[in-house]
Amino acid sequence: MSRIATPPTIEAAPAASHAGLEAVKKSLGVVPNLFRLVATSPAALEGYLSLSGALSKGAIPAQLGERIALAVAEVNGCDYCLSAHAYLAKNLAKLDDAEITANRSGASNDPKADAAVRFAAKIARERGHVSEGDVKAVKDAGYTDAQVIEIIQHVALSVWTNYLNIALDTEIDFPVVNARQAA
Numbered sequence: 001m002s003r004i005a006t007p008p009t010i011e012a013a014p015a016a017s018h019a020g021l022e023a024v025k026k027s028l029g030v031v032p033n034l035f036r037l038v039a040t041s042p043a044a045l046e047g048y049l050s051l052s053g054a055l056s057k058g059a060i061p062a063q064l065g066e067r068i069a070l071a072v073a074e075v076n077g078c079d080y081c082l083s084a085h086a087y088l089a090k091n092l093a094k095l096d097d098a099e100i101t102a103n104r105s106g107a108s109n110d111p112k113a114d115a116a117v118r119f120a121a122k123i124a125r126e127r128g129h130v131s132e133g134d135v136k137a138v139k140d141a142g143y144t145d146a147q148v149i150e151i152i153q154h155v156a157l158s159v160w161t162n163y164l165n166i167a168l169d170t171e172i173d174f175p176v177v178n179a180r181q182a183a
Helices: 016-029 033-038 041-057 060-078 081-093 096-102 111-126 130-141 143-168
Strands: none
Touching: 016 041, 016 060, 033 041, 033 096, 033 130, 033 143, 041 060, 041 143, 060 081, 060 096, 060 111, 060 143, 081 143, 096 111, 096 130, 111 130, 111 143
């Protein structure tokens, strides 16, 4: 059970969060516990949805975003995010089990995506302290400056959800996937 009460329905959340939660329901067909928990703070929900929405319009494709989320969740040992992103990676991004396993290990079976996932995992492990060579490697793989910035922003969003779910012990409402490690 979560350490902060999760509103059981959209209607039970603060009124200022209703529109955001309805948008999540329209997009996903359900409102996962994470969103209802965050909705306890309408400002936090607005920030989360705004950043997620902005990144969905960026230069990084959704599949790469899921790969990064899996790598960062494994680094941070977040079972909720691993469970959610393994489900989304398989069912929405159409990644296969071998790719999901590689992503959780901070890699990818796709050579270009591999550079980005390795970079993202290193950012998460090293708390942003990467070298000029690390940035050069991801750029040499074909990523633009804007895409490098978006990769970092995907890491930041994942770290925020990881920390929130770990600290508040969000109840997992996806098929459960447990972390193998935590940094």
